[in-house]
Amino acid sequence: MDIFDVIKTRRSIRKFKKEVPPEEVIKRCIETALYAPSAKNSQPWYFIIVKDKGKIKELSKAQPFTKFLEGAPYVIVALADEKKSNHWLEDMGCAIMALLLEAHSLGLGACWGAIYHPENRERENYVREVLDIPENLRIIACIGIGYPDEIPSPKKVKSLDEAIIKIV
Ligand SMILES: Cc1cc2nc3c(=O)[nH]c(=O)nc-3n(C[C@H](O)[C@H](O)[C@H](O)COP(=O)(O)O)c2cc1C
Numbered sequence: 501m502d503i504f505d506v507i508k509t510r511r512s513i514r515k516f517k518k519e520v521p522p523e524e525v526i527k528r529c530i531e532t533a534l535y536a537p538s539a540k541n542s543q544p545w546y547f548i549i550v551k552d553k554g555k556i557k558e559l560s561k562a563q564p565f566t567k568f569l570e571g572a573p574y575v576i577v578a579l580a581d582e583k584k585s586n587h588w589l590e591d592m593g594c595a596i597m598a599l600l601l602e603a604h605s606l607g608l609g610a611c612w613g614a615i616y617h618p619e620n621r622e623r624e625n626y627v628r629e630v631l632d633i634p635e636n637l638r639i640i641a642c643i644g645i646g647y648p649d650e651i652p653s654p655k656k657v658k659s660l661d662e663a664i665i666k667i668v
Pocket residue numbers: 510511512513514565566568611612613614652655
């Protein structure tokens with residue numbers, strides 16, 4: 501698949517096969533994320549790979565929309581050192597997108613489970629306690645990843661005419 505096809509055919513996957521992908525493949529997705537752009541090339545990202553079923557179950561309870569994590573063979577927790585970048589949140593969006601695209605290109609399925617919340621740190625505090633994550637790291641997302649066990653339909657997106665509001 502060329503990059504355009506990878507981007508166009510990626511969908512969020514929330515159902516996973518029982519078969520566990522090799523750890524190397526999960527690491528490769530993280531390795532790709534390391535090449536994402538970041539403000540001043542600050543690269544504020546860190547990751548935790550969670551494969552312990554008990555811990556995954558605990559993470560799935562972080563908020564109602566992370567329940568799908570329970571069926572994932574791996575959860576990748578995406579973390580940011582907020583002291584390293586004034587734009588750590590945007591930086592993390594770039595990194596996680598790269599990770600999701602690499603996962604899709606390798607035949608894996610993945611979905612972002614939101615942990616960071618702009619108004620409160622409840623979910624972050626919960627995940628911090630589950631995984632004993634140091635205070636200097638903000639917790640952005642718990643990404644469920646594994647072999648896909650669902651085939652979502654192609655996505656309807658805005659037309660180009662709708663998206664480009666002006667050419668000046
Ligand atoms: C910042 C962000 C937070 C998200 N949080 C969740 C979440 O907590 N739970 C979930 O099931 N999906 C979550 N998603 C996935 C979105 O629901 C999904 O990307 C969106 O519906 C578009 O579908 P697609 O990924 O298949 O293109 C999140 C996506 C983003 C970018």
